Amino acid sequence: MKVKKLHEWFEDRLGLSDILGFLTKKEIPQHKHTIWYYTGSAILMFFVIQVVTGFVLAFYYKPTLEEANASVARIMTEVPMGWIMRSVHSWSASFMIAIVFIHLLSIWITKSYRQPRELTWMSGVFLLLISLFFGFTGYLLPWDELSLSATKVGTDIPRAIPGVGVWVTKLLRGGEDVTGDTLTRFFGIHVSILPVLAFLLLAVHIFLIQKHGISYPLDSERQSSRIKTIPFWPNFVYREMVVWLVLLGVLLTAAILLPNALGGPADLMAPAPEGIKPEWYFLFLFQTLKIFPAHVIFVSGETLAVLAMALFLALFLFLPFFDTKPEERRGKIITASAYAFIAYAVLMTVWSLL
Amino acid sequence: MRIRPTVSPLLGQIIVVIPALLLLTSPPVAAGGRGDRAALIAGPEISKLSTPRIRPGSREPSLIRNPTMPQVQTEPGAQAGAETQPEKIFAGPKDIKERIAVYVFLGWLWLSIAVLIYLLRLKIREIDRLYDFSYFSADPGKGRED
Numbered sequence: 355m356k357v358k359k360l361h362e363w364f365e366d367r368l369g370l371s372d373i374l375g376f377l378t379k380k381e382i383p384q385h386k387h388t389i390w391y392y393t394g395s396a397i398l399m400f401f402v403i404q405v406v407t408g409f410v411l412a413f414y415y416k417p418t419l420e421e422a423n424a425s426v427a428r429i430m431t432e433v434p435m436g437w438i439m440r441s442v443h444s445w446s447a448s449f450m451i452a453i454v455f456i457h458l459l460s461i462w463i464t465k466s467y468r469q470p471r472e473l474t475w476m477s478g479v480f481l482l483l484i485s486l487f488f489g490f491t492g493y494l495l496p497w498d499e500l501s502l503s504a505t506k507v508g509t510d511i512p513r514a515i516p517g518v519g520v521w522v523t524k525l526l527r528g529g530e531d532v533t534g535d536t537l538t539r540f541f542g543i544h545v546s547i548l549p550v551l552a553f554l555l556l557a558v559h560i561f562l563i564q565k566h567g568i569s570y571p572l573d574s575e576r577q578s579s580r581i582k583t584i585p586f587w588p589n590f591v592y593r594e595m596v597v598w599l600v601l602l603g604v605l606l607t608a609a610i611l612l613p614n615a616l617g618g619p620a621d622l623m624a625p626a627p628e629g630i631k632p633e634w635y636f637l638f639l640f641q642t643l644k645i646f647p648a649h650v651i652f653v654s655g656e657t658l659a660v661l662a663m664a665l666f667l668a669l670f671l672f673l674p675f676f677d678t679k680p681e682e683r684r685g686k687i688i689t690a691s692a693y694a695f696i697a698y699a700v701l702m703t704v705w706s707l708l
Numbered sequence: 709m710r711i712r713p714t715v716s717p718l719l720g721q722i723i724v725v726i727p728a729l730l731l732l733t734s735p736p737v738a739a740g741g742r743g744d745r746a747a748l749i750a751g752p753e754i755s756k757l758s759t760p761r762i763r764p765g766s767r768e769p770s771l772i773r774n775p776t777m778p779q780v781q782t783e784p785g786a787q788a789g790a791e792t793q794p795e796k797i798f799a800g801p802k803d804i805k806e807r808i809a810v811y812v813f814l815g816w817l818w819l820s821i822a823v824l825i826y827l828l829r830l831k832i833r834e835i836d837r838l839y840d841f842s843y844f845s846a847d848p849g850k851g852r853e854d
Contacts, residue, residue, distance in 0.1 A: 430799050437799035438810075589839060592832045596825050603821045610810055613799035 377587035380567070384582040387571045390460035391590075392597045393453050394563075399598050400450035401552070403605070404488075407443040408545065415495065417541035419534030422497035423619035430616055441613035445605055447489055451635045454482050462673065462692040465680045466569035472674040474562040477555050479671050484552050489633055491544040497537060498617030503630040505540075506532050511643070514656035515664075533622065572680055631706065638702035639663065 365371060382391060414433055416425040429436035458478055461467055467475035494505040509532060512522035528535035570581060584590055632640055642663070646655035669676070677688045801807035 427797055430797055431802070441799060584836070585839065589832070589835050592828055592835065596828050596832075599821045599824055599828075603818055606817060607814060610814060615799060616797040618795060 374587065377591075378585050380564075380586040381583035382568055382586055382590045383570055384584055385571055387460070387464050390457070390464065391568065392594060393457040393460065395594045396597060396601055397450055397453050397457060398556075399601065400446045400453065400605075401556075403446045404443060404450065405549070407439050407446065410439050411443055412545060415541075417495070417538050419497070419537060422495065422537055423616070426496045426616055437613055438609060441609035442605065444492075444614045445609045445612075447492065448634065449601070449605055451485050451489060454485050455635070458482055459692060459696060461569075463689060464569075465572045465677060465685070465689070467674040467677070468569070468572070468680065469674070469678075471562070471566050471569060474559060474566065475674050476671055477559040477562065481552065481555050481559060484548055484555065486635065488544065488548050488552075489635060491540040491548065493633060494532075494537060494540045495544065496616055497620050499620050499624065499627055500617050500630065502532060502620035502622070503626045504632045505536065506626070507630060507640075508632060508636075509536070511656070511660060514654060514660040516657060516661075519660075531622075634703065637706040638699040641702040641706040644706075 382388070411429060414425055414429045414436065416422060426440070429440055431437075433439075461475065461478070490505075490508060494501045509523055509526045512526065513519045515522060524530065526536070526539075527533070528539045631637065643656065643659050646659040648655050650658055673688070677685055679685055680688075801810050
């Protein structure tokens with residue numbers, strides 16, 4: 355009786371049955387590409403894990419030149435299960451970015467960004483950029499030799515942009531070089547600006563998905579065939595739970611068996627160590643920069659590489675506007691370019707690792 | 709009334725023994741404490757940039773291959789710190805007890821996941837069946853269109 359009254363109290367104030375009714379009416383198509391639908395909620399799961407473990411790490415981390423590395427060392431050696439917390443945070447970042455890539459590539463290949471879902475795609479691309487920037491800013495926080503050197507390289511890349519490049523580098527670093535100011539700046543961006551942006555964009559992204567519904571694959575639309583559907587709640591959510599459980603198991607196993615080590619504290623006077631490499635998700639970009647010649651006629655190779663990347667990003671962002679006739683030749687070329695991009699990224703990553 | 713345990717003692721022993729065997733065969737993980745690292749990095753004043761070490765034959769992007777790399781003005785205290793080879797900290801269980809606990813936890817985790825997936829599978833079958841004959845639908849006959 356009391357439970358019923360409590361339920362009614364919440365029902366009057368929150369209208370939960372309306373939300374549940376909406377979720378029950380929401381239908382998920384079942385076809386050969388349904389597997390890609392699970393990537394969206396998997397990203398959300400990893401994002402929540404990142405937020406929770408990030409809060410715990412923030413209790414102990416000190417973003418100053420003197421204490422950053424020591425505080426991470428303390429987390430790893432003195433805080434109970436602190437090393438697991440840090441490892442889960444790091445691994446879930448990698449998992450999240452991997453699944454964000456898979457999510458976007460699956461949309462690119464299946465052309466799910468078709469009208470009227472252009473803004474959904476664009477918000478997704480911005481979320482990918484935010485995820486990458488999360489990874490980039492987080493990489494410096496342990497303040498060890500590798501992270502310092504990689505950040506020096508990473509923050510120097512925008513310098514090649516004509517006009518605003520030097521200003522962007524200075525803005526990122528908080529000065530001419532990577533120093534304690536950069537560390538504080540990166541920490542601020544990592545724990546305040548990026549989470550706010552991520553939450554806002556995530557809200558917009560989810561709202562747009564709810565508004566337009568789940569996209570159907572192009573081939574089924576072409577055949578005008580009726581596709582099987584299941585309700586989002588509870589049929590699809592239970593299936594998603596299976597995926598979450600497996601991913602959670604894999605994440606914890608990886609975090610426990612392959613935890614991240616911590617290098618010695620960064621020395622601002624030391625020369626850059628050999629074999630500096632960024633996180634795996636930047637390797638293909640890193641290798642692209644390496645293969646560009648130093649000069650092409652009168653233009654610096656780096657400037658060309660950075661401009662080429664910016665052009666690719668712009669094309670990627672506005673992809674739905676170019677791919678308006680997916681069944682024609684141009685549409686097929688755009689689909690083939692998705693496979694070409696995957697092949698290029700894998701090749702460059704492997705090359706960089708060799 | 710006697711309550712039967714959910715997991716048999718034999719299964720429990722397997723979960724404890726297998727990780728322990730794994731543990732004995734795996735290399736040890738160092739997880740020591742460390743001294744005050746603040747002394748190593750205290751107070752370097754940066755006015756220029758440092759020259760990097762470049763691997764022969766390799767081409768590094770941007771800052772690494774830039775001959776006008778920033779140089780650093782060293783201070784006596786910081787120079788002394790730079791000479792000290794900093795130790796690398798490997799994460800992992802601190803002692804054998806914690807290591808066993810961690811492997812036992814992993815065993816239980818996967819067992820729990822397997823059980824939960826089995827239960828979810830039963831649940832999915834049930835709700836799919838109910839949906840197929842429009843059990844929850846206000847409009848009978850509107851089930852899944854196969």
